[in-house]
Amino acid sequence: MNSDQSPLPVRPARPTQPHFSWHHFTMRFSSTSRGARLARRLAAERLDAWGIPYGSHVHDVLTLIVAELSANAVRHGRVAGRDFRLRLSAEGATLRVEVTDSRGESIPALKEPSDLDAGRGLLLVAALADRWGWYPSVDGPGKTVWAVLDVGPA
Template structure:
């Protein structure tokens, strides 16, 4: 009789300076980490994760940046789900629970709309200093 050994939860946490360059670096490092966890860059989960991380990190450094404060990326992989969390230092810039569709000619404003479309669930939670925006991705067959 063959039984499967449950895969333990694995986690990655890294702080980054609140700069555009660091936002790009966070996405690249996350893709490297996912690849090491057995989710290659070309699998649907990693592709969606890269887009979500890019959007959340960009929001953290563009809309929630405080001088001298970093943002944090946390990835948590369970057998069923990849959770992506980006934490920043600004509580006042909490995103709306349901993002509005951007107008076709808008040059920005699509980030959370994409996060909502790509994830199975997403939301925010306050922290002692700042907030965390999280998104869940179900693990898809590769």
């Protein structure tokens, strides 16, 4: 290089935003503790298949959200003989979890835990997710509780 040529400026590394091609997973599970456990395990496997590896922070957070929402569907949204539905989707840098149960009259709400064993599920979801909420089910009785995790740079 000649002395009158200046080196090219060095650009700082730009954080890359994770980008997921569109993925979608939906399945119904029995409204039992076994169904909730299976929903968590299949969600964990699906996330890994989508490129969100086991043991990563995002994988662990999403799996915990699925576990809490599924457990709530079984505990508070169960109607005998009816299943709950888990829906996962990934698009761009946004991951979404939706759990639909069959009881529309039990409205999800944040509240202080009543004892040592119960009442912390939605508090965990609210703390871990970027956004969460619920809406009445559009395809029958019940409600859908959802949580969104944005995995782009802060």
